[in-house]
Amino acid sequence: MSQDFRLDNVGMVNREKKISFKFNGKKYFGFEGDTIASALIANGVHLVGRSFKYHRPRGFFGVGVDEPYAILQLDRNNERDPNIRATEQEIFEGLEVKSVNCWPSVNFDIGAINNFLKMFFPAGFYYKTFMWPPSFWYKIYEPFIRMAAGFGEASIKHDKERYExxxxxxxxxxxxxxxxxxxxxxxxxxxxxxxxxxxxxxxxxxxxxxxxxxxxxxxxxxxxxxxxxxxxxxxxxxxxxxxxxxxxxxxxxxxxxxxxxxxxxxxxxxxxxxxxxxxxxxxxxxxxxxIERPLVFGNNDTPGVMLSSAAKEYMKVYGVLVGKKPLIFTNNDSGYETAIEFKKNGVNPIILDTRSNPSSDIITEAKNLNIEIRFSYVVVAAKGYKKVKSADIAKISDDKKELFNIENIECDCICVSGFWTxxxxxxxxxxxxxxxxxxxxxxxxxxxxxxxxxxxxxxxxxxxxxxxxxxxxxxxxxxxxxxxxxNKVSVPTVVEKKSTDHDKFWCVPLPKGKSYKRFLDFQNDVAVSDIELALREGFRSIEHVKRYTTLGMATDQGKTSNLNGLQLVSDIENKVVPQVGHTTFRPPYTPVSIGAIVGREVGKHSKPTRKSPMHSWHEKNNAVFVDAGVWLRPRYYKQGNEGLFEASKREAKNVRQNVGVCDVTTLGKIDVKGPDAAEFLNRVYTNAWLKLPVGKARYGVMLREDGIVMDDGTTTRISENHYHMTTTTAQAANVLSHLEYYLQLVWPELNVNVVSTTEQWAGAAIAGPNSRKLLMKLFPNLDVSNEGLPFMGYKEADLFGVPAKIYRISFSGELAYEINVESDNGYFMWEKIMEVGKEFQIQPYGTEALSTLRIEMGHVAGSELDGRTIPYDASLEGLVSKKKDFIGKRSLNRSAFTSTDREKLVGVVPIDKTTSIPEGSYIVKDPKAKLPNPKLGHVSASCWSVEYDNPFSLAIIKDGKNMIGQKLFAMSPLKNKTIPVEIVSSHYVDPEGKRVRS
Amino acid sequence: MLYINCPHCGLRSQNEFAYGGDATVKRPELNKEISDQEWDNFVYLRKSPRGKHLELWHHISGCRQWIKVERDTSTHEIFKTYKANEAIE
Missing domain, CATH: 3.50.50.60 (FAD/NAD(P)-binding domain)
Structure with missing residues (x-):
């Protein structure tokens, strides 16, 4: 048993349970209930780290969250936890901790050379030292600072621990x-x-x-x-x-x-x-x-110098002696309590009291216990490098300016008390x-x-x-x-020893000819001389002094240093502390782990995941998924060794040639109901809605009040006062809020209700020349001819016993239908479509093929309606009513929006018909023009046209209408590509729109 | 995090709400001839007062009602909350 500093029968740790742990690779023993600090002190270990700037030896200063020194790194379950306070972390069997900010070891630390170079590290040294030459910054200064900075290393691995x-x-x-x-x-x-x-x-x-x-x-x-x-x-x-x-x-x-x-x-x-x-x-x-305040004297950062309250707590709570030859340095009665506790445990302390002749119960008690007390005495400097070995002490004059009778006395710890903060x-x-x-x-x-x-x-x-x-x-x-x-309970009687006033003295003057470092901030190595320098250099505001010197900016947030710093500034400035004021306290009071702040919201839990009712079918059929907002959508269905490119090409081609089916459950769906529903839609959309008959759908565009396109989609009149609105997947929530805003606040007189039905319906889009044949088999009793169910028509029907809604709408530009069933029947619907569709060569298609199909057709989507475009830019001006008013209409008169050379949607084809154009490329006239090269516009979406088997892109370019036929260049500095291109119509396939009406 | 008294649901934490801006802005009537200046003021111009501010909040994860909240923008004190159509004192 090597716990030489452990007291018998004192303290609250569980002596029945011995615990072993490792510090810097060496095994030590403590008891259950010990902190790392108390267990190490019990073993006589006081050197635990190196200071931030000068790499001076660091021990323990406190016993709790105020600890500025003993910051360790904990290894646990193959994870690293930096910034652990040894005074807070309890030991457990197998605990492994190590010192930080030292290399190669805490006992022999190369960085300690900084201590001898301290003239190069004055206050604000990083503003002064690393300035010239500028070219040194990236290669020399910054790496050097990064290597030197910080306490410990955070793990770069995923934290497997759970936080709630x-x-x-x-x-x-x-x-x-x-x-x-x-x-x-x-x-x-x-x-x-x-x-x-x-x-x-x-x-x-x-x-x-x-x-x-x-x-x-x-x-x-x-x-x-x-x-x-x-x-x-x-x-x-x-x-x-x-x-x-x-x-x-x-x-x-x-x-x-x-x-x-x-x-x-x-x-x-x-x-x-x-x-x-x-x-x-x-x-x-x-x-x-x-928190007890430190007293400031020479080398007051030497291991073994600590708060007197901490020394007392180590004894009374942990049964541990911080030293066997303690020196108590105090300006108030608290130091006496610690001294008495030492005495009770058979240790003889010496008290140095800065006061000349105080008297109180507790001082009398100390005298009666024959504790040596020296009044008007101070510690001038601690002696010893890695641990206090002795102290230079002196008598101090009544005005606290002169030191007399400097002598050296032996001690192994100095317990300081500068009153309480x-x-x-x-x-x-x-x-x-x-x-x-x-x-x-x-x-x-x-x-x-x-x-x-x-x-x-x-x-x-x-x-x-x-x-x-x-x-x-x-x-x-x-x-x-x-x-x-x-219900008031009675207050118990309290018996305590009365104490007397403290001494306002807190900083010991330097003896003549000595230049001891007297530290204020123990974690950031800020000494009295640094504050003095900052003030000499003209810093006045305490907030500036703090940032220049870094006083109180360490992980302990200056819990022990703030007041002494303020006191020093006010002393030098001949002010009182309240005039100087204090810096702002901000959360957190103590460091909080990032894991706790994030909680369970990590990885796939960082946002909700929404899946369509057909999700498991997609999984079984090798779908590769993509995040669409919070939804998971099949991007493509992999066959054999296909990649994204091959698979999406195959799927899109199959839609153009046969028939495909796409899961469109994720589209936003909103029920709009009420006698004024038509009027409301007429105000929300840019086009006319009052005359839409029951059983018909219409494509609509809605704007924000500033004239920018907010969203588009089709809305169907289900019955007289009931409309089924669809929105894009991404904008579903915003559109609902938008509608609620106008109904509740702007036009409360309209009798309309809106509610989201996105999750109530499962949707499948059937597209391709064979889709009508497939529909005939799915709904044998329904007239699905071009007359019976025309383009933009709507029918309710029975799908093998399940009620279904059929909308003849198309995003792909092909003859297409969208079938909706109640969500619970979604899987059934999908399987039926696949089963019945087999004879028509049906294939499911994902979002990548969907994009290809819509890009070829020049249909706009999120990449064109990007929050910057008005209807004209997206070639939607035909849908803007001239007759009626609607949300955002007035903004379209703004001069910038009526300018004739606005950017407009066009198609872009590479001249060589083989090079794909990266999305985001700039369209320019002259690729060799001087930078910044004047930009005509940008490429918003790119695909491989399955119709013509060459790359095709959509772009929004200046004066687009008049650019068609021109030969320009697409430049992507990011991909380092310059591609000669021709501007064509955005309607690359079926420009007359014959197919959707066939 | 603010504690907002939704007039429909009672006291709820801010994370159930979405902020909706100045509640005193009135949308010009439909079909009304107004100057560019008036329209720009409605779309773009907002005061950013220090002190009392009547603002809109949308109880987006609750009852989905838009409500009006009288809040001090510097202290975050909330004086009163109103339903969308309630008269402001």
């Missing part, structure tokens, strides 16, 4: 289970409120775990256990540990990350790694406590402007902007008695606003 999201509502959310959190939760819960109590650490109790107090005749720990047990037993209370509320957003929406299995050896099958809670709280009580981050995020409290030299929340209150030490209340009383009151008050139950 949860939405929760409550009357009262309490963030932190210290004395104020517990008291207010208890008071509110007893008053009937639905309460969520969130604790970031594994153990509840906050400062009660380590302070020597008495509440209602119980120790702090006992009282915590009692309250937590009672809260857990109440149905209206949710108590969560390992859960950090990290963000406070609008309308009392708070986000919390719960670490569910981060502390467990391996992922349980049904247990997520983390869960992100979105909590909408009626009221919030912020009880996030306070309330954690106002959440309150500040909620919009609460903070105010400066002179008495505690720190900011506290001011007036609430949202429904929040801050309680306990987060609000600058540092005595337990006041905290408990205030928290009981607030818990009752805010809950009673909601429950009105008036």
């Amino acid at each position: 999201h949860k939405y929760e509502y409550c009357d009262l959310l309490i963030t932190g289970s210290g004395p104020s959190g517990l008291a207010s939760a208890y008071a509110a819960a007893k008053n009937g409120a639905r309460v969520i109590l969130a604790e970031d650490k594994p153990r509840f109790g906050g400062s009660l775990l380590t302070s020597d107090v008495n509440i209602g005749n119980q120790t702090g720990v006992e009282w915590t256990e009692k309250i937590i047990a009672e809260l857990k037993s109440m149905p209206n209370v949710t108590v969560k540990n390992r859960s950090q509320v990290f963000g406070y957003y609008d309308h009392n929406m708070l986000v919390m990350s719960e670490r569910i299995s981060d502390h467990l050896p391996k992922t349980q099958k049904y247990l997520p790694k983390q869960r992100l809670w979105y909590i909408r709280a009626n009221e919030v009580l912020i009880s996030s406590g306070s 309330p954690s106002i981050h959440l309150a500040s995020q909620s919009g609460n402007k903070s105010k400066f409290n002179e008495k505690i030299d720190a900011f506290v929340p001011d007036k609430s902007k949202q429904k929040e209150n801050t309680i306990g030490s987060a609000n600058g209340i540092f005595t337990l008695e006041e905290t408990i009383k205030d928290a009981f009151d607030k818990g009752f008050d805010v809950s009673n606003k909601i429950t009105e139950k008036n």
Whole structure:
């Protein structure tokens, strides 16, 4: 057993359960309940990392989320987790962690040479050092900076862990289970409120775990256990540990990350790694406590220098000594509590108190325990490189400017206490402007902007008695606003030691002739000299000083450094801290893993997947699918060794020669019903709708108010007051919202209802010269002749016992019909079509063949109606009524829209009849013209014409109508191609439209 | 995330809604002769006030009703919500 720094019979870790783990490849032992930090300290390990800039040795500074030093990388299930705080991560059997920001090892780190080159790394060095010559930037400076930056390496592999999201509502959310959190939760819960109590650490109790107090005749720990047990037993209370509320957003929406299995050896099958809670709280009580402030002196970043509260917690919670020869350096009474705890465990500390002659209960107690105390004493500098070996200490003058009697004393750790900083981050995020409290030299929340209150030490209340009383009151008050139950519980009596005022002194002056680095920001290596330099260089605003020096910009967000930085700026500027102000606190309070933010919305779960009722048939028949919005559509049906090109050519050719069938379920379908439906459509579409007879379909184009084409499709009059509208797959949702907008807000007098029926109908488009023959067999009792069911006709019929709707409409330009049946019958319909169609050489065709067919015909689709085109551009001007008004009509009069040389739809054929033109190519007159080459337009869609067996494209080009016959060039700089082309009509196949009417 | 009181459904989170812009814009009547300026103002010109703003929201993942929301654009405070055809106070 090599845990030399482990105390016997002290602490809360489970001594029954020994756990082994690896740090930098070496095996260590700890106990269940240890963090990596406490277990390593128990083993006497204090060197865990290297600092960001100078690569100075780094140890442990704190004991929780404020930790600026001990950032490690965790390897787990072959995954890497960077940015793990050793003070937060609990150990489990088989855990492997390693140091970051050092090479080749934490003990021998080449980068430490930066420490000797520190004159080259002043504040803002990256604005100064890497400037010249400019050509060095890409090849030398940037790679160098990238190599040096960051803590650890994120895995580039897919994260196999599961993360979940949860939405929760409550009357009262309490963030932190210290004395104020517990008291207010208890008071509110007893008053009937639905309460969520969130604790970031594994153990509840906050400062009660380590302070020597008495509440209602119980120790702090006992009282915590009692309250937590009672809260857990109440149905209206949710108590969560390992859960950090990290963000406070609008309308009392708070986000919390719960670490569910981060502390467990391996992922349980049904247990997520983390869960992100979105909590909408009626009221919030912020009880996030306070963080001890460091004192600033020479080499105060040496491993072994740490917060005195951390040293105490390592002893009381983990049973671990951070050192055996401790030096306590304090400007307030908190340091004494740590000293007393050392003494109780048989270790003799020395207290250096910056105050000259303070007196309080706790100082008296320390004196009675014969602890050596030196008043008006400071640490000048820590000595030792990888661990504190001794300290230069000195007596300080009353004005705190002169140092006397500098001497060196031996010590193995320096526990510092510079008083306490309330954690106002959440309150500040909620919009609460903070105010400066002179008495505690720190900011506290001011007036609430949202429904929040801050309680306990987060609000600058540092005595337990006041905290408990205030928290009981607030818990009752805010809950009673909601429950009105008036059930008030009595406040327990509190016994605590009274403390006296702290000393405002926090930064030890440099002794003459010494230039020790005195650090403010321990993670980003920002020293006192850096702030001084920034101010000398003219930076004044604290926001600028922060960005120039990077003070408080590390992953710990300056939890320990912010106030000292502000203090320094105000000292130099001869201002007071409130004049300087503080930088903005932004979420997240602590780092949150990207996995937790994304939750389950990864891979194919990143969006919903919609499948048609015929999907399984397509799968069985070798369909290769393509994403069409959220739909999966067959792109082509693979036969043998075919690729996309061969298969789509075969399918399209078969439509032109025989008959094909395409799944068109994904088209948007909207039922438009009501006595004013015709009038409504007449206003929505550009063409006339009032005279469409029942049983007929019509193609329509709708515009936005700005005159741009929004969508197109056919709408069929099913009965007098019932229309069946179709939209493109992509625009279905937008068109519905558009229609609802006009019906609900603009023309509420119209008696019309719209509802989406996309999912109610399965659709199959049957296209090709054989389609009528196929239809005759599918509907033997129906007259499907050209007279009985003409182009744009509509019929209802029976398909082998299933009710079906037949629309004679065509996207392919061939004789075509669209059959719709109720979704549940879609598969049946499809199989019947394939079965009956066999004798007519039917083949299914996918979206690629569909595109080919429509491009050849010059039918426009999404690539032409791209949100930039008006009807004229897409050659749809024939559908624009001159007589009636409609949505967007007035915009078509705008001068740019009436200009004669507008871009217009044309066809494009390569002169060599073999080279395909990449979509997106520019059409230009002269391929050798000086750049930027004046562009006539662009190629919107390309295909291989199956009719003429050569490439064919659609393009939208300037003055298109008059360009037909011209020889131009299609240029694709992206594909490095220049193709001579001829401009032709966009109606490449069957320009008279005979086939659809045949 | 805003908490919007849909007058049809009650309090719902913002992610059920789609934003619809300024609710005070009135579409010119059909077939009415208006100047280019008037039409451009309707199509393009929007105020972007700091403070109270009456705006449209579409309860797209709920009742699919367009509603009017009086919101402070700087604090996000929502004062009142109205049905599409309700008179504004």
